[in-house]
Amino acid sequence: GAGVSQTPSNKVTEKGKYVELRCDPISGHTALYWYRQSLGQGPEFLIYFQGTGAADDSGLPNDRFFAVRPEGSVSTLKIQRTERGDSAVYLCASSHQPPGNSPLHFGNGTRLTVT
Amino acid sequence: KQEVTQIPAALSVPEGENLVLNCSFTDSAIYNLQWFRQDPGKGLTSLLLIQSSQREQTSGRLNASLDKSSGRSTLYIAASQPGDSATYLCAVAKSNSGYALNFGKGTSLLVTP
Numbered sequence: 728g729a730g731v732s733q734t735p736s737n738k739v740t741e742k743g744k745y746v747e748l749r750c751d752p753i754s755g756h757t758a759l760y761w762y763r764q765s766l767g768q769g770p771e772f773l774i775y776f777q778g779t780g781a782a783d784d785s786g787l788p789n790d791r792f793f794a795v796r797p798e799g800s801v802s803t804l805k806i807q808r809t810e811r812g813d814s815a816v817y818l819c820a821s822s823h824q825p826p827g828n829s830p831l832h833f834g835n836g837t838r839l840t841v842t
Numbered sequence: 843k844q845e846v847t848q849i850p851a852a853l854s855v856p857e858g859e860n861l862v863l864n865c866s867f868t869d870s871a872i873y874n875l876q877w878f879r880q881d882p883g884k885g886l887t888s889l890l891l892i893q894s895s896q897r898e899q900t901s902g903r904l905n906a907s908l909d910k911s912s913g914r915s916t917l918y919i920a921a922s923q924p925g926d927s928a929t930y931l932c933a934v935a936k937s938n939s940g941y942a943l944n945f946g947k948g949t950s951l952l953v954t955p
Binding site: 731758760762767768769770771772775782783785786818820826827828829830831832833834835836 | 846873874876878883884885886887888891893931933935939941942943944945946947948
């Protein structure tokens, strides 16, 4: 079956612009996660959705970052007024419930470059 | 704050060798520990998930152990193959949630023919 799909695979934007990153989870997975991975580092947790609601957004670095999952499937990570420090690979993952008892399935990520 | 450390940062071995990757974490109150594989330019692939009440998990040539009290886990790879070349990441989940993972920086493995 299809895995987690992320689009675009690469995004280059100018400092100050707005970007949206999309994630299509595996069908039937109710849990969805966003992580961010900088070069040479492990991924860092950003936000976790259970269904349509953000159950934990404590990893979002500041209020320029926002994520939605309006119908409990596709999710969009939105970044306002991008800064060069936002450059990283943004990874999306999904899993069966309950979280913690089943492995995470990751997409290939969106590489964001802010110039 | 949970700190996850992986040693070594990089490892090169000839094909056929058995090898061990190490992971340590500072807070033993974890929900689970997971090992992932990451190929260049790709996402992460889950290899093994060990619940906090378990001591080890096995899948094929891979065996992962967990010693929660000492804050350590090892990933053992038997009879390594060039296709095993990748970065291996260890991650621990917080005890009160199970979903927010703290990752190490990974061990970059190269298996030479």
